[in-house]
Amino acid sequence: xxxxxxxxxxxxxxxxxxxxxxxxxxxxxxxxxxxxxxxxxxxxxxxxxxxxxxxxxxxxxxxxxxxxxxxxxxxxxxx
Numbered sequence: 001x002x003x004x005x006x007x008x009x010x011x012x013x014x015x016x017x018x019x020x021x022x023x024x025x026x027x028x029x030x031x032x033x034x035x036x037x038x039x040x041x042x043x044x045x046x047x048x049x050x051x052x053x054x055x056x057x058x059x060x061x062x063x064x065x066x067x068x069x070x071x072x073x074x075x076x077x078x079x
Contacts, residue, residue, distance in 0.1 A: 001055070014064055014073075015044075020057040028052050041065045 005021040031050040037043050044061025064073040 011060075014062050016059075016061055016063045018057070018059045018061075020055075022055040023053055024055065025053050039066055039068075039071070 001022050001024040003020070004023050005019065007019050009017040009019075011017050029050045030052065031048070033046075033048040035046040037046075042061045042063065043066065044059065046061070047058045049056045062073075066072075067074045
């Protein structure tokens with residue numbers, strides 16, 4: 001697989017956008033995948049699209065980790 005493009009943008013303090021475009025002539029696929037996890041680590045929207053030999057991934061997610069016991073985002077000591 002050859003990477004054609006990859007960029008990661010910090011939108012806000014806790015929100016991140018990643019865009020990735022790859023090329024793989026050894027695989028011919030047609031696939032669409034959408035995942036919207038919540039109350040989990042890196043919750044957000046994950047969209048992946050494969051058209052024949054081109055793979056596109058767009059992810060907009062929260063860069064924090066989820067604390068199941070407290071039912072909120074984990075807070076780390078900055079020391």
